[in-house]
Amino acid sequence: MTPLSELALGQQFPAGALYIVATPIGNVADITVRALHVLGLVDRVAAEDTRNTSQLLSRYGISKPTIAVHEHNERSAAEHVIAHLRNGERIACVSDAGTPGISDPGAKLVDAVREAGFPIIPLPGASALATALSVAGAWVHTFSFIGFLATKPKQRDTQLQSLLTHTPALVFYEAPHRIVETVQALERAFGGERRLLIARELTKLHESIHCCTLAEGPTWLAGDANRQRGEFVLVVEGAPQQEAADDAHDALLATLLEELSVSSAARLAATLTGASRNALYTRALAMDKARGENERE
Numbered sequence: 001m002t003p004l005s006e007l008a009l010g011q012q013f014p015a016g017a018l019y020i021v022a023t024p025i026g027n028v029a030d031i032t033v034r035a036l037h038v039l040g041l042v043d044r045v046a047a048e049d050t051r052n053t054s055q056l057l058s059r060y061g062i063s064k065p066t067i068a069v070h071e072h073n074e075r076s077a078a079e080h081v082i083a084h085l086r087n088g089e090r091i092a093c094v095s096d097a098g099t100p101g102i103s104d105p106g107a108k109l110v111d112a113v114r115e116a117g118f119p120i121i122p123l124p125g126a127s128a129l130a131t132a133l134s135v136a137g138a139w140v141h142t143f144s145f146i147g148f149l150a151t152k153p154k155q156r157d158t159q160l161q162s163l164l165t166h167t168p169a170l171v172f173y174e175a176p177h178r179i180v181e182t183v184q185a186l187e188r189a190f191g192g193e194r195r196l197l198i199a200r201e202l203t204k205l206h207e208s209i210h211c212c213t214l215a216e217g218p219t220w221l222a223g224d225a226n227r228q229r230g231e232f233v234l235v236v237e238g239a240p241q242q243e244a245a246d247d248a249h250d251a252l253l254a255t256l257l258e259e260l261s262v263s264s265a266a267r268l269a270a271t272l273t274g275a276s277r278n279a280l281y282t283r284a285l286a287m288d289k290a291r292g293e294n295e296r297e
């Protein structure tokens with residue numbers, strides 16, 4: 001077998017650099033040869049939970065000094081990391097699972113280290129986001145990563161309303177105690193027809209990947225108590241293109257009709273959007289008529 005160092009050494013591993021290293025999201029074997037090489041090489045590991053990371057490293061026969069870099073101390077811990085980089089150390093940054101900086105600590109450390117002028121080297125690997133998308137299928141051509149929604153229902157619903165006409169698919173992370181409520185909120189916000197992928201416990205023993213509609217989501221989750229356990233990625237189909245365009249055109253026409261006649265509003269909207277003038281005229285006429293009727297009532 002080719003030694004790790006040879007496989008991993010397609011490049012240099014400079015001293016005085018920060019290495020952002022992805023770790024498994026469940027299956028401990030999902031770590032790259034290059035990541036293992038770098039974790040063996042670095043002087044120190046900046047970790048979200050040092051105990052957790054030490055246990056993970058020991059699975060690969062690696063033991064390293066650690067620095068705690070978590071949500072609550074990322075800025076101050078960055079000073080600590082930078083001091084070690086100034087001494088010419090190589091530092092790896094890992095989160096509890098997956099890729100640092102994706103709904104995990106790491107991004108503020110990257111900002112601080114870049115500002116201090118040290119190289120930052122990414123080591124790609126597992127992420128729940130890419131893993132779920134890899135099994136979504138062709139209905140996801142483009143996507144937006146939303147991550148965790150707001151926990152307060154009112155803020156969450158406002159956030160979902162702002163995404164109503166968004167045409168790329170939406171990717172959410174969710175915890176087990178909120179999964180049912182979140183899928184219900186998604187159905188209320190976007191209607192029942194859009195496709196939904198529920199990717200649960202990816203790469204783990206009880207992995208399940210279920211594709212259905214938003215209307216079917218709550219029923220599937222209720223089908224077995226185990227289906228509500230574990231970690232989740234939800235992928236929701238984006239708004240239909242035409243519907244999103246119609247909503248945007250209506251909003252524009254409504255504003256223009258405040259000041260202009262139906263034909264002027266349609267002409268200007270066609271110039272601004274490139275959409276058909278006739279189609280916009282028909283919509284503007286209907287909107288103007290509806291407005292007139294409302295005013296008479």
Ligand code: SAM
Pocket residue numbers: 025026095097098099100101102103104126127128129172173174175199200201202203204231232233
């Ligand atoms: N940095 C990680 C990444 O690259 O995916 C994400 C960390 S975030 C704190 C944790 C969330 O990611 C979980 O609540 C869940 O939504 C998602 N997640 C992580 N591991 C997962 C898995 N094995 N299966 C499904 N979702 C997972």
